[in-house]
Amino acid sequence: MTWHYPERRAMVRAMKRQDSPDDLQGRPFADDDAASFGARDVPPEEKASLVRDVFTSVASRYDLMNDLMSAGIHRLWKDSMVRAVDPRPGQTILDLAGGTGDIAFRMHRRSGGRADIAVCDLTEAMLRVGRDRATDRGLVDGLHWLAGDAQALPLDSRCVDAVTMAFGLRNVTRIEDVLAEAYRVLRPGGRFVCLEFSTVVVPVLDDLYDLYSFNVLPRLGSLIAQDRGSYQYLVESIRRFPDQETLAGMMREAGFTRVTYRNYSAGIAALHIGRRL
Numbered sequence: 240m241t242w243h244y245p246e247r248r249a250m251v252r253a254m255k256r257q258d259s260p261d262d263l264q265g266r267p268f269a270d271d272d273a274a275s276f277g278a279r280d281v282p283p284e285e286k287a288s289l290v291r292d293v294f295t296s297v298a299s300r301y302d303l304m305n306d307l308m309s310a311g312i313h314r315l316w317k318d319s320m321v322r323a324v325d326p327r328p329g330q331t332i333l334d335l336a337g338g339t340g341d342i343a344f345r346m347h348r349r350s351g352g353r354a355d356i357a358v359c360d361l362t363e364a365m366l367r368v369g370r371d372r373a374t375d376r377g378l379v380d381g382l383h384w385l386a387g388d389a390q391a392l393p394l395d396s397r398c399v400d401a402v403t404m405a406f407g408l409r410n411v412t413r414i415e416d417v418l419a420e421a422y423r424v425l426r427p428g429g430r431f432v433c434l435e436f437s438t439v440v441v442p443v444l445d446d447l448y449d450l451y452s453f454n455v456l457p458r459l460g461s462l463i464a465q466d467r468g469s470y471q472y473l474v475e476s477i478r479r480f481p482d483q484e485t486l487a488g489m490m491r492e493a494g495f496t497r498v499t500y501r502n503y504s505a506g507i508a509a510l511h512i513g514r515r516l
């Protein structure tokens with residue numbers, strides 16, 4: 240049998256995983272009719288409940304899995320983020336998508352327990368783990384736990400000194416809505432500080448990272464958390480998230496000034512900072 244080139248290419252495409260990293264890159268994060276949920280496009284009104292299901296399912300193993308998946312490196316990124324926020328005594332800080340409290344605990348410690356920190360998250364199960372961790376550490380004062388959607392905050396305008404968000408933005412339905420809300424609740428002079436997975440900027444490393452994330456992470460999720468699907472969602476959602484420059488542009492669109500970003504681990508993650516004037 241003779242194979243013609245187009246047939247062979249179709250065959251190779253079919254043999255590849257259906258949603259390879261390259262297929263996902265560049266597909267829109269969201270538009271009026273659809274929102275990305277990993278590799279899938281879903282009706283925008285359904286995404287929040289799908290995301291809540293993911294984080295309800297992983298909540299009890301979330302912290303352990305973070306350490307395993309990143310070999311502890313996420314701790315260094317988070318430490319660096321909190322140094323950039325530099326929370327001061329007397330400040331009010333809102334940690335969006337704060338989950339089990341990793342960023343809030345660090346900010347609490349750095350402010351000597353004298354900043355007021357509100358953790359806001361969509362998923363009750365994540366907040367419950369966070370509250371239990373706080374109790375175990377004897378942290379009661381200065382930490383507040385709030386169930387809510389970062390896209391529609393139940394807060395007055397201009398009431399916080401900083402808004403932080405770590406690994407939350409790629410899970411929301413409309414990034415623009417979160418940026419608008421962060422801007423609205425910030426006092427003039429306040430900063431939005433966002434840590435998120437991003438685009439690897441070093442050739443070869445990007446391929447290795449794809450290999451690791453698309454092959455190892457879902458298996459690890461299946462083995463440790465008995466939940467392959469949630470970790471498949473994680474790697475796919477990273478691939479559909481806007482790259483560093485695009486996110487910086489969206490922040491400027493939302494009104495933030497002096498927008499900067501820095502890459503961590505060659506762009507596996509990036510820290511974006513913008514100020515409200």
Ligand SMILES: C[S@@+](CC[C@H](N)C(=O)[O-])C[C@H]1O[C@@H](n2cnc3c(N)ncnc32)[C@H](O)[C@@H]1O
Nearest residue numbers: 336337338360361362365388389405406407410
């Ligand atoms: C990957 S976890 C990050 C948790 C924590 N910030 C950290 O760095 O460990 C993502 C969190 O985003 C939350 N989340 C997703 N969509 C949200 C939304 N629209 N509003 C608030 N939280 C949201 C999830 O419930 C989940 O707890």
